[in-house]
Amino acid sequence: MVVLSPKMVYSVTEWPRMRAAAVQGGFDVVAWRSPALPEREWHDAVVRARWSASDIAGVSTAPPECSQWLGRPNHFPYSLVVAHGRVHPSPIWGVLPDGVWVDSLQRRRRELALMGVGQ
Amino acid sequence: MKWQVFAGVLAVSGVWLTTASADVAESSCIPPLTYLPLDPSVGLDGNGVPALGTYERISPDGRFVLRSYSGARLGEVSLMELPAVGEGGVRAYRTPLSNEAFPVQGSWRYVVDVDGRHFRLGDVLRQQAQAQPVFRGGMRGFYAAASELESGAVADRSLVWIRSMSWPQGDRSGQGTGPLQVRTIGVRDSGNRAEVVVDTGPQFICGSRQSLDGGVYTLPMISVDGLEFSAIPINPKRGQPSMRVYGLSVAVPGQEHACDLRMDLRAAPGKAVFAFSGRPSAMLAYTDNASVHFVDRRTALQDQVFRIEDAHTQVLASAFPGFTRDGRIIFGASWKECASGFPCVDRAGYVVADPYQNADYRQQLQRVGLRPDKLCVTHADVRAERQRFAIARGLPQ
Numbered sequence: 355m356v357v358l359s360p361k362m363v364y365s366v367t368e369w370p371r372m373r374a375a376a377v378q379g380g381f382d383v384v385a386w387r388s389p390a391l392p393e394r395e396w397h398d399a400v401v402r403a404r405w406s407a408s409d410i411a412g413v414s415t416a417p418p419e420c421s422q423w424l425g426r427p428n429h430f431p432y433s434l435v436v437a438h439g440r441v442h443p444s445p446i447w448g449v450l451p452d453g454v455w456v457d458s459l460q461r462r463r464r465e466l467a468l469m470g471v472g473q
Numbered sequence: 474m475k476w477q478v479f480a481g482v483l484a485v486s487g488v489w490l491t492t493a494s495a496d497v498a499e500s501s502c503i504p505p506l507t508y509l510p511l512d513p514s515v516g517l518d519g520n521g522v523p524a525l526g527t528y529e530r531i532s533p534d535g536r537f538v539l540r541s542y543s544g545a546r547l548g549e550v551s552l553m554e555l556p557a558v559g560e561g562g563v564r565a566y567r568t569p570l571s572n573e574a575f576p577v578q579g580s581w582r583y584v585v586d587v588d589g590r591h592f593r594l595g596d597v598l599r600q601q602a603q604a605q606p607v608f609r610g611g612m613r614g615f616y617a618a619a620s621e622l623e624s625g626a627v628a629d630r631s632l633v634w635i636r637s638m639s640w641p642q643g644d645r646s647g648q649g650t651g652p653l654q655v656r657t658i659g660v661r662d663s664g665n666r667a668e669v670v671v672d673t674g675p676q677f678i679c680g681s682r683q684s685l686d687g688g689v690y691t692l693p694m695i696s697v698d699g700l701e702f703s704a705i706p707i708n709p710k711r712g713q714p715s716m717r718v719y720g721l722s723v724a725v726p727g728q729e730h731a732c733d734l735r736m737d738l739r740a741a742p743g744k745a746v747f748a749f750s751g752r753p754s755a756m757l758a759y760t761d762n763a764s765v766h767f768v769d770r771r772t773a774l775q776d777q778v779f780r781i782e783d784a785h786t787q788v789l790a791s792a793f794p795g796f797t798r799d800g801r802i803i804f805g806a807s808w809k810e811c812a813s814g815f816p817c818v819d820r821a822g823y824v825v826a827d828p829y830q831n832a833d834y835r836q837q838l839q840r841v842g843l844r845p846d847k848l849c850v851t852h853a854d855v856r857a858e859r860q861r862f863a864i865a866r867g868l869p870q
Contacts, residue, residue, distance in 0.1 A: 360543040361527040363572050364615055395524050398545035426763045428743035429692060444714050446707055447691050449615060454689040458707050
């Protein structure tokens with residue numbers, strides 16, 4: 355699960371690449387735009403970044419019940435790994451190159467699996 | 474000196490000598506907090522407030538802010554000029570810079586585009602988007618940052634030494650193959666012409682910390698003196714990711730960087746920026762949950778975090794903070810101006826805070842028996858820094 359905001363430019367310009375890498379790494383990706391962001395600002399930014407129609411369709415508004423839970427992330431993209439009914443406690447902040455991005459996601463998925471076994 | 478301290482105490486106590494001479498006013502404290510609203514023409518968003526980015530850098534005198542844009546101007550960078558004492562508007566200059574372009578900290582001799590092109594600050598202010606670079610060099614790419622080296626064993630004092638850091642370079646897919654890279658260049662700058670005459674090339678750093686910190690750091694920021702950096706190891710071998718401070722070589726240009734751990738904030742805030750070196754407190758500042766905090770790195774206070782107080786309603790930090798040489802903390806924010814009997818008005822702009830006048834900080838210093846670096850930032854401090862910076866960079870005062 356990823357929260358994006360063009361307030362941090364790379365979270366828009368690099369997201370299509372990072373999304374593709376995550377999908378290729380075997381992850382289902384849910385991407386939300388920051389609840390604090392005006393819709394117009396988001397729209398203007400993705401147009402400026404020349405996102406494709408599918409890139410645009412791949413990011414939705416965060417459900418209201420999640421907005422409060424998300425709070426105010428300190429950096430975007432703000433990425434959380436969810437698996438086995440749990441959210442990993444360590445978010446990933448900022449853009450990353452493909453290799454370490456996918457490694458970081460996989461590491462969190464493995465740790466969540468181990469937490470489930472430990473119960 | 475005694476009179477300066479006395480005047481400061483009066484200001485902090487809320488008492489003011491209205492009959493004071495100009496000299497007394499100069500030696501008095503600046504307000505603990507100043508709010509500088511932006512002119513509404515500076516990049517409006519859908520709600521009629523400026524659509525600015527979170528990335529910003531503050532000049533050593535607090536006069537200029539390098540600021541990214543969001544919305545329809547995504548990828549553009551402007552230089553904003555703040556007034557000296559809260560009077561007058563905020564002026565915006567266009568620049569040829571893009572994305573998270575960065576200044577050479579400490580001097581702001583150059584501002585740098587993400588492709589390594591260095592521009593003189595004065596050229597950008599005069600020629601704006603038409604300014605031409607004077608040379609290309611140093612680190613490029615995401616989250617790059619640079620500082621001018623002044624201390625340490627500088628190899629040749631006739632050169633301008635710049636240390637920059639970023640993720641490993643290469644094409645997009647190749648970035649991040651090592652934890653971080655540092656590059657130190659020596660520049661011969663005659664005033665008319667500048668060229669890189671010494672270049673260490675990109676140096677991989679922190680490989681030795683792999684067994685502790687893992688292989689990837691995020692939100693890196695080099696210190697103003699270029700001898701330290703802050704970053705969050707994303708996949709530490711033990712514990713949670715947290716913002717940490719590490720050491721770089723004091724030798725210039727320097728071949729080995731120890732990456733020795735200097736501090737662990739035990740929290741994961743936004744990018745942590747450094748104050749100017751040379752003070753015992755050696756502060757850091759950062760945003761966390763839309764508020765700005767600072768820490769004093771002296772051992773007795775290392776577990777203490779101080780929040781910049783609010784003088785308006787719903788003050789939300791909207792950008793990274795930065796320190797001036799005299800110790801002010803400046804950051805972009807939004808707030809509501811509310812007056813009795815009137816609806817509140819949304820504002821966006823800049824907050825100038827004097828950490829030395831922070832009540833919580835003063836109380837903790839007293840509790841642990843430490844002396845503050847100074848009682849407060851004075852009007853004279855601000856004037857001196859603006860004058861010093863204008864002279865150094867050849868700018869009108």
